[in-house]
Amino acid sequence: MATIVLSTLGSMLGPLGQVVGTLAGNAIDNALFAPEPREGARLKELTVTGSSYGTPIARQYGKMRVPGTIVWSTDLEEHRDKQSNGKGAPKTVTYSYTVSFAVALSSGPIDNIGRIWADGNLLRGAAGDLKSAGTLRVYKGHGHQPRDPLMEAALGSQCPAFRGCAYAVFEDLDLTDFGNRIPALTFEVLAGDASRLVETMLEDSEVSADETTRFAQLGGFSHEAGSLRDVARLVDRLHPVAPVVNDTGMKLGAASANAAAPITLPQAAAWDDGDFGKQGGVTSARNSARSKAFASLRYYDPAREYQPGLQHAENSEAGTTTFQFPGALSASDALGLAREANGRAAINRDRLLWRCCELDPRIQPGSVVIAPGRPGLWLVDGWEWRERGVELDLVRHRSGFGQGGAADAGSGWSPLDRGASTTQLRVFETPWDGSGTASQRSIFAAASAATGRWSGAALYAERDGGLIALGQGAGERAVSGVLASPLGSSIAMRLEPSASLRVQLLDDEAELYGSTLSGIAQGDNRLQVGNEVVQFRAAEPLGAGLWELTGLLRGRGGTEIEAGTGHASGTLVTLLDDRLVPLGANPLAQSESQFAAIGLWDTEPARASLENANASLRPPAPVHCRMERAADGSIRLSWRRRARGQWLWLDEVAQPLVEEVEHYKVGYGLISSPQATWLISAPELSLAADEVDALRAAQAGEAFWVQQFGSFAQSPASVLGTLA
Structure with a gap:
């Protein structure tokens, strides 16, 4: 096409100018449009990273x-x-x-x-x-x-x-x-911007492109092999381009840009050289050999993570031909482009050879023209100089087929894109549950993170502003959260079927499960709520990590004092299971009270102070406290001891003592500054009438209380009675 244009312009300068123009135009045609064997850009299944020599870098x-x-x-x-x-x-x-x-x-x-x-x-x-x-x-x-x-x-x-x-x-x-x-x-x-593909790829060539070549539907394109001419051919199938020649040279533009003002051809002229049909200067043909119709379009689909997509163009005449286009398109755009391409291919089979003795200088390859006596518009596809004039090769032209429609990209698997979550740490001590030895502390680290990607954390003790590695790590999220609403006080004596609490878990994807009465009796579903151990029977998810737990057994493991106080909204809650990291056997953890955890994605350590220190070493407070007054004014105080690690009440079985000796402290008055104290080794104390009178005279209305001494700590005090 450029050969014809430039040779025409050169002929205005004489025979030599025509030769130079012909040679220059031929060079441009060979650079862009010559139908030579090629190895162009191709669409492939998604390949993976390689390192082979000679692999082209697209x-x-x-x-x-x-x-x-x-x-x-x-x-x-x-x-x-x-x-x-x-x-x-x-x-x-x-x-x-x-x-x-x-x-x-x-x-x-x-x-x-x-x-x-x-x-x-x-x-x-x-x-x-x-x-x-x-x-x-x-x-x-x-x-x-x-x-x-x-x-x-x-x-x-x-x-x-x-x-x-x-x-x-x-x-x-x-x-x-x-x-x-x-x-x-x-x-x-x-x-x-992939829509500027034609403009961008021609930036370093002698041929430019204008803004009309922009391919609005194109989201991406991979040019792995083949010349610029090959890429232009691929684009031309779906988004037609044509050369535009002016005084400054040649550039590419959209083929439809010239349709707005079609040029009328001069009347056809009959010549004597050869048989040109009965109409003299005009002959027509329906050329199916040059049809570019295809049955389906294959492309890269961003909706399927750039896996190849396939849209059927519904053209039975194309057989099973598939056009491979290494560009990123949406499914609906791909379908519309395929149908438009087949529509153009169908009408482009109508061709005219038109002879004329003179040529309008405005007519050039890619021009849209009107052929007198022939309906519709025609596109100048090529021309050839003859002795008597110019022979134009015309194809029927039409734009805007309006054959787009909704299309389904199909289903595809996409991996979850989970953001990194920072580590949150809680370190606490629980009452001893009877496992291991009575001298080993029950210290646990609960490392967790909000919903997202988290791959565990290394644990450290903090001393003098520095971190000392404990040699232990958390590889699994602990089930942690906070009370979503206050939890009231409880006498913590029996299962409360209607009692409930609401907990907001840190990880929305964490789950809690209910249990049976038998399971609760065996220790299922223990929660560390503040310093109280609570068990629950049923768990109901309310959405977004909020859970309602019902059927509560409060004050477990000797934490009935904390149960009697209750807990405010926002109190820390942690499920006591095997996802916790036991630190009780770690000598460094036993001697420190400040801890830290650092995960793979943490920019700062997560820090925590030890909660409820020495809780596993303290005996539970004595129970069944009684104060009996005799007729002679004497008083008998009695109680029953409890042992660490004995969470179950066994009928007619005395709880074994896990302390070195049985020893108690009984006091009268304030626990912090009692009026009198007694150290005894049996779970009872008798006071004569004169002792009682002396206490009453010194300070009436105070209470008697008792504490059990353990091998490492003493229990909370239990009230035995008040001296009136």
């Missing part, structure tokens, strides 16, 4: 998902970690591996990268967060980009900067989640 336009090519890598680096399993247990040694490598992404500049997939799962989310430990640096392919410092340290002066090539560098990427190997990676690359 240039990306718009937003695309690409595999990239590994251009540098270190060996795997081994890391050894030793963790304690408690006193007397052997330590556990684990090994992990990291690797550093660089991946080339585009042979031209990009704006940035978005998500990254590793073995099909997200390695980097939409927020830019890496799901595995490591560091990512992105180089966008500009001419001034520096060398990567890690690669430069490894390669020295031989390290390339890869200017003009966009690439990403992973430093110390943790391979634990990938079987200790470099995973199969694909990258979401953002490289400008």
Whole structure:
């Protein structure tokens, strides 16, 4: 087409000018439109990152998902970690591996990268967060980009900067989640506005393109192989372009741009050379050999994470032909473009050869014209100089077929893009439950996080502003939260079937389960609510991490005093199960009261103070307290002891004493400053009438109370009675 235009313009300068114009136009035609064998851009199934020599690095336009090519890598680096399993247990040694490598992404500049997939799962989310430990640096392919410092340290002066090539560098990427190997990676690359594809790819060529070539439906395009001419052909099938010639040269524009003001051709002229049909200067044909219809369009679908999509164009004449277009399109746009392309192919089979002795200078390849005596519009597809004039090759032209419609992209699996959650820590001591030894403290760390990605945390003791590793870690979220509403007081004597509490869990995805009466009796469903241990029978989810727990058994393990006080809204709640980290056997944990936890994604340590210190060493307060007055004025005080670790009441069975000796302290008056005290070794005390009278005279109206002494601590006081 350009050959004809430039040779026509050159003929105005004489025979030599015509020859020069013909040669120049032929060069442009060969650069863009010559029908030679080609190996052009292709659409493929999503491939994965490779490192083979000779693999082309595609240039990306718009937003695309690409595999990239590994251009540098270190060996795997081994890391050894030793963790304690408690006193007397052997330590556990684990090994992990990291690797550093660089991946080339585009042979031209990009704006940035978005998500990254590793073995099909997200390695980097939409927020830019890496799901595995490591560091990512992105180089966008500009001419001034520096060398990567890690690669430069490894390669020295031989390290390339890869200017003009966009690439990403992973430093110390943790391979634990990938079987200790470099995973199969694909990258979401953002490289400008894909609708400007034709303009952008011709920026460095001698041919330019105007804004009418913009492909509004195109979201991305991957140019892996083939010349610019091949890419122009692919685009032309779905978004027709045509050359535009003016005084400044030639550029590409939309084929439909010339349809607004069609040019009327001069009358056809009959020549004597050859048989041109009965109509002299005009002959028509229906050329099916040059039809470009296809049965279906294959493309990259962003709604399916850039997996190939397929839309059927409903053209039976095209057989099973599939047009492969390596661009990102929505399903509805792909269907509409396919139908429009088939509509154009159908009418383009109508062709005219039109002879004329003179040519309007406005007529050029791509011009839309009116052929006198022929209905509709025609497009100048080519021409040929003859001895008597010009022979125009015309195809029927029409735009705006209006055959788009709703289309379904189909279902596809997308990995969850979970943001990182920071660690929250609670450390507390509970009453001893009878497991282990009576001298070992029951200290637990509850490390958890809000809904999101969390891979555990290492635990530390805090001393003088510094952190000392405990050699233990939390690998599973504890079920933690807060009271969503106040929990009233309770006498904590029996199961309260109608009593309930509401707890807002930290992790919305955590679950609680009910139990039976038998299960409750065996210790199921224990909650640490503040310093009180509560059991519940039924759990009902209310949505968004809010749960209602009913059928409460309060004051467990000797925490009836805390039950009698009740708890305010916002009190910390933790489920006592095997997701807690036991610290009681850790000597460092026993000697400290400040703790911290650091997870993989934490920028600051999560800190906590030890709650309810020494609760596992204190005996429960005595029960069944009585004060009996005799007729002679004497008083007998009695009670029943309880033992640590004995949560169950067994009929007709005395609870075994776990302390070294049985020892009690009885007092009269304020616990902090009593009027009198007695140290005894039996669960009763008798006071003569004169002793009682002396106490009454000194301070009447005070109470008698009793505490049990244990091997390590003393119990809370229980009131025995008041001296009137």
